[in-house]
Amino acid sequence: MNSQNNITPDQNEMARYAKALGHPIRIYILNRLSELSCCYSGDLTEELPIAKSTLSQHLKELKSAGLIQGEIQRPRIKYCLNKENWKRAQKLFGSFFNE
Incomplete structure (x- = not known):
């Protein structure tokens, strides 16, 4: 039996988050x-003791997972939570830990 067939879309989404x-x-x-x-992103660079390129990679991961969104305002990028996906992640993890 292939366990991949038993993985639900919710489980895949939760794993991405x-x-x-x-x-x-x-x-x-x-x-x-x-x-x-x-x-x-520049504000975060000032707060965190990491290189800009490292911060950029972390922001990319969060954006790729859909947890944040970025808006280009040259020469900077403004980041915000993706509220819809953030609520979805909270719901998925809440259900998982309360089972």
């Missing part, structure tokens, strides 16, 4: 965005 949450810098970014509504 979990992967994005798998680094403390990404957790920090999500916490910060939940506090501020939005912020610029």
Whole structure:
């Protein structure tokens, strides 16, 4: 029996979110965005002791998972939580941990 056939779309979605949450810098970014509504990547660079390229990679991972969204405002990029997907992730993880 192939266990891949038993994986639900919700489980795949939850795994995508979990992967994005798998680094403390990404957790920090999500916490910060939940506090501020939005912020610029340059502001995060000043707060975090990491290279801009490293921050960019973390933002890319969060964006790829759908947890954040970015809006280009030359020469900067403004990032915000993707509220719809953030609520979806909360629901999935809440259901998972409350089972």
